Amino acid sequence: MQPTVVILGGGFSSIGTAHKLLKHTQPKVPSLRVVLVSRSTHHYWNIASVRGVVPGAIADDQLFFDIEDGFKRYPDGRFELVVGSVSAIELGDESVTIQTEDGQKLIRYTQLVIATGASYRSQLPFTSIGTHEKTIGALHNLQQQIEAATSITIAGSGPTGVETAAEIACAYGTSKEVTLIVESGAPLSVMRMYIREAAAHGLEALGVKLILNARVKSATQSGSRMLVKLSNGEDHLTDVYLPLFGTRPNTRFVPTQLLDGRGYVKVDKALRVEGLKNVWAVGDVGNLESNQLIYAENQTHHVARNLNAVITGREDQVVDLKPGYSPQIFVTLGKKKGVGQVFNLQMPGFIVSTVKGKTLFTEKGPGMISGKNIVRSSI
Structure with missing residues (x-):
């Protein structure tokens, strides 16, 4: 079968993983195909949703980015966006079933990445809630x-x-x-x-x-x-x-034996799903680290490196991630103030506002969608 990486999700981790594979792995393996499955045609820059709920604070085009536009740079046939919801993963025949507007679509994979993130039970639009x-x-x-x-x-x-x-x-x-x-x-x-x-x-x-x-x-x-x-x-x-409150991982379609008691995907330190060689999980959907942006971003780089090793025939170069356990969080209090903690150190408010508060990283959105950066790090 043609090497095919199917990535589930339309968030930072899934888009970042797709770009890294197309930029760094596909030139080495010309037959590689990357399929991104997203419920939405657009990525939602939900880091800024906290300001986006205020009328007129942030324009829609700074919050929503057309996913397909960001992948036009790659050779024809190397990338496909499938818009729909995942209804099932079949581990036996290595396939996923997608519910699209036109009906069900079956996609086979050689490598599968689960990156569907987490959402609020209330379905408030602080994360993507569907189309x-x-x-x-x-x-x-x-x-x-x-x-x-x-x-x-x-x-x-x-x-x-x-x-x-x-x-x-x-x-x-x-x-x-x-x-x-x-x-x-x-x-x-x-x-x-x-x-x-x-x-x-x-x-x-x-x-x-x-x-x-x-x-x-x-x-x-x-x-x-x-x-x-x-x-x-x-x-x-x-x-x-x-x-x-009460975020939960978007894993309803994942076989229950792959989930822990809280509904998160069980992953090892290489970011493989426990017990499987060709299924991976990255970002807020996995149980290795807490739901923090910095961890999801680091995991994206790591899973892409490990996939690159496997796809190019260098399985021995798959390495473990050293999980982070201490908070590394910047919390804004509007544009000009904030609090932050990196490990056990308090970050001054002016650093929080300078790094995050002024823009909530919205200036990074175009670069993320086009494959230049994830959020703060280069692809």
Whole structure:
């Protein structure tokens, strides 16, 4: 069979892996074919979704990039984009079944890469939620809701919840009541306490109201508003409710024996799926490292190098990745402030704002889609 790498997903890791194979492996193996399977025709630069939900803050063309346009540089027949949802992986005959607009499509592979990422249970458009039309439509709808709201309640005090609360507060000041529900004594539970406290103070300085040591028990429609009941006994009526917690890996199509108890793909340190020689997983879908951008980016480079070794007949050059366990996180508080931790060190706010806060890396989008960079690193 013609060497065929099928990559599932339309995110940073999948697009980056495809470009690396086409740039560095295909010239050595001219018959190599790369097939990218994505639910959407467009990549969603969801790093910037926290600012993108604010009407007028970021243009659509800085958030959404046509995937196929980025691959036109490669020889005909070497790359194919299949738009559809994965419905099954058949390990026995090494194939995947894709549900497209025109029906089911069977694609055989010699190497398979699972890079479908993770998403929120609420299906909020902070990640891709399906087709391009569905995701951009949901984003525009949320923008309209936020514009019309006088009160916005966010549950989930990880980076996405904190950054979203800060962006809305920066945009509207005191004209909208922004509330962040924090399940412990301070937001950003993976970071050191003094950094978490700095984030809390930064949010409060922007006018965000913090409700500490509380969880959402239920959220139900009450007329035109949402009634949010908390574990501390409080009830809150709000115009817009954003449950930004409970991300889950997009693995419903993956055979259950390949998943751990949380639904993540079980991978070894070479990023192979455990027990399989020609199936790999990269990014937020795998269980090797936590869901951090820097880890997904490093994994993308690593899996592409290992695939290059296998495809070019140098199996002995497949190497293990040294997993990262310490947080390496920059959390923005609008364009000008932020908190950060690299290993156990606190990063000054001006570094966070300079590196990430001003643009949320949107200037890197065109380079990512065309194969020049992933986010911060070159391809």
